[in-house]
Amino acid sequence: MDDMEKWPEIEKAASGKRRELVLQGPGVDRRISSEGGLTCAVYSLTLLNYLEVSQCPSLTQIHEDIQHLTNLQSLILCRNKLSSVPDVLGSLKSLKVLDLSVNHLRVLPEGITQLKELNTLNVSCNSLEVLPEGLSQCTKLSTIIISKNHITGFPSDLCSERLDLLSTLVASDNCIDQLSGDIHKLPALKLHTHGSHALGFLLLMPCLLQVLDLSNNKLSEIPSDLSDCPKLKEINFKGNKLSDKRLEKMVNGCQTKSILDYLRGKGRGRQGEDGGDTEGGRSADRGKRQQQRKKKEKAAADERDEVEELNKMVVRVLHVSDAPTALTVKVSAEVKDVRPYLVCCVVRGMNLKPGNALKRFLVAQTKLHDELCGKRTTATIATHDVQLLKTPLTYDVKPPTQLKVVALGRKEMTAVELIRHLQLEADELRKQKKRQNVTGLHKYLQILQGKSLYPCLVDAEGHVISFPPITNSEKTKIKKTTKELFLEVTSGTSLQTCKDVMDALIVKMAELNKFTAEHREEAGSDGEGDGPQESAGVNETSSELIIQQVRTVDQDGNLKVVYPSKTDLCKDVSSVNVIW
Incomplete structure (x- = not known):
């Protein structure tokens, strides 16, 4: 029995010149286990643009012949036990989605940085400690998911201005330990790092930050520059032991606008600390008094905005x-x-x-x-x-x-019996109510008329x-x-x-x-x-x-x-x- 006969899914994909193939579950896993790996026949399907091999605990590695699948746009290898993936993944120049989540990976191949069309990278639930340098070469990246690893920091080039499409970064449950003051330079980024042991530096990312979740970390400070994020709608710093107890109280109340206003005020106060000459100090004082006068005027509006923010319904x-x-x-x-x-x-x-x-x-x-x-x-x-x-x-x-x-x-009956009952009920109801139209389930019966x-x-x-x-x-x-x-x-x-x-x-x-x-x-x-x-x-x-x-x-x-x-x-x- 050749490989094609053992793998009818692959035979069908080959004979039908199919563009998608999904191999998953216990049946596939048993074949992978008995053959000592994924059959090489899959790498002959050069027309594939979608390949998924998932939920196979016996799959521990991928052969280098995967480089022949040059038309792949989506490669899903999640929920296996991969301990490594070959560097030749970088040859898949058309790849847009790469999902290596829920495996046993300790490192990622440098070849990933050569994927110029890549827009989604999911490596969550592995044992990664670092990300490869050079991800900024993947200029079309919009989503990076690295949650539930052992990552201690981001590579410096991840913060490159070349990643101007990056909108989502999920980094929860890692070991990252700092938050840079340059956070305000993040673009349209939706950042989720809840459950991390701590949060690490993020620099120069070209987006307009919308959602920032840094709950349950070990942050002691929140940079005041965060208040310069013009599109920020939701922040969550709950569970952090902040040195500023007033800010910690505000954080635990999830009052987004109040937190940003508070941080903005702290930033202005810091600018005047080293003012130098007396005139500079007096200018700072005047600015502070003006700010205090305006504060009362803004209070009512801020309260309304905060109520609106808190009243938003959340769908995750x-x-x-x-x-x-x-x-x-x-x-x-x-x-x-x-x-x-x-x-x-x-x-x-x-x-x-x-x-x-x-x-x-x-x-x-x-x-x-x-x-x-x-x-x-x-x-x-x-x-x-x-x-x-x-x-x-x-x-x-x-x-x-x-x-x-x-x-x-009702009790169990065939569709024929059910529809007959409903029609009889509809006729009886019309007679009782002296109506021409029916109500309830009865008015949907005509939709199935003529269906075999x-x-x-x-x-x-x-x-x-x-x-x-x-x-x-x-x-x-x-x-x-x-x-x-x-x-x-x-x-x-x-x-x-x-x-x-x-x-x-x-x-x-x-x-x-x-x-x-x-x-x-x-x-x-x-x-x-x-x-x-x-x-x-x-x-x-x-x-x-x-x-x-x-x-x-x-x-x-x-x-x-x-x-x-x-x-x-x-x-x-x-x-x-x-x-x-």
């Missing part, structure tokens, strides 16, 4: 590479002619327990169905309790007589948990006690329609969660809860939502879509702050 996106157990949904080819478009994600932090929180959420979902979803004709939303899901999930189609579902509030196959989301045990656009399953129904929600949006119109609806749903969830946190309703039962109820104070101190990305792939494991991506959740919603 968790990348699939940072969550080894992230869900993946497989999409069968047959849905193409029935209801082809699907996006999914997992939401944590949604508090459904207090008062009418669950009811408000369900009402909001119904409103989205009626308005943005065009009464389910353009898209349909479904929600599930993650704890009740049996993964992996498959988006598939079934004949009406073979699709069995336990619809919400019906769409459905199926769990690992073969149970249908969603039957769009008609109903979810009772098996995965959300309750007051639900802590994690799996969201799905399907459509027969377009993928962008699914994304727009999901965006709107997440924003609405953020609004509802904030309302719940602020109004402190007593937890109570409305028939949806299970077990003893807790007080309203539990889990209500924060309204932040965590959105876990979910990938959808085709039957061969090729990526179809990941939601949310950097182009999602980016519409101008001033009340929501999305942190990537």
Whole structure:
């Protein structure tokens, strides 16, 4: 048996001249283990522009023949046990995305610095102590993720003005120990270093800093030059033992504008310390008195700005590479002619327990169905309790007589039986109410008329948990006690329609969660809860939502879509702050 026969995915990619290949999971890992490494046959697929080999603990190295894949634009080698990667990666001149996260790497090859097209580098969750010098040659870098390593400092050229596209640097859980006063020269950078042991120097980066999270470090000082960042919207220095106790108190209150104003004042005061002659000292005094007079005038406006800042809803996106157990949904080819478009994600932090929180959420979902979803004709939303899901999930189609579902509030029946029941209910309701139109689920029945196959989301045990656009399953129904929600949006119109609806749903969830946190309703039962109820104070101190990305792939494991991506959740919603 040759390599192609042992690796049907590679044979299929070769014969079909495919541009994408995904190898992941226990089956692939067993083959890698038995052969002592990844088959060299993969390096003959020179047409590939996307290659992913992930979740394979037996994969400890990559052969130098990878240099033959010169058309690669994305190379994903995450969640393996790579101890090294070859320097010839620098030969992949078209590479834009390199993901080496969750491995055993101690060093990165110098060849990475030759990747002129690289815009995303993810080396999180390794054992790196340094980054290679020369990253400034990768002038198109926009995202660098180096969290959960042992890095003690940044290479000096990382701060080069050549990196004028750098917008995101994630450096949490490292050993970096200084913060330079030149921080104000950072451009459009969103910097996340929460959980680090300390934070190191960052110099001359050409961007307009927007988000700065340095929480839980060992910083004793915050440079006053930070106040010169013109675009800074969010800073977090919680958990640091600052020498300035007044500043530490402000930091723990997350008062961004107040912190910046305070730092700005400290910077001005320092300029006058070595003023020299008397006239210079008197000028400094006059400036100080003028500043004090203006302070009262600004107080009211500052307070309003601060309230607005604190009232912003926060949505934090968790990348699939940072969550080894992230869900993946497989999409069968047959849905193409029935209801082809699907996006999914997992939401944590949604508090459904207090008062009418669950009811408000369900009402909001119904409103989205009626308005943005065009009464389910353009898209349909479904929600599930993650704890009740049996993964992996498959988006598939079934004949009406073979699709069995336990619809919400009903016993198990086939789709044919369910629709017949709903039609009878609709007719009876019309007679009772003397109406021409129907309401509720009944008004969506016509959407499936003439279809020989019906769409459905199926769990690992073969149970249908969603039957769009008609109903979810009772098996995965959300309750007051639900802590994690799996969201799905399907459509027969377009993928962008699914994304727009999901965006709107997440924003609405953020609004509802904030309302719940602020109004402190007593937890109570409305028939949806299970077990003893807790007080309203539990889990209500924060309204932040965590959105876990979910990938959808085709039957061969090729990526179809990941939601949310950097182009999602980016519409101008001033009340929501999305942190990537």
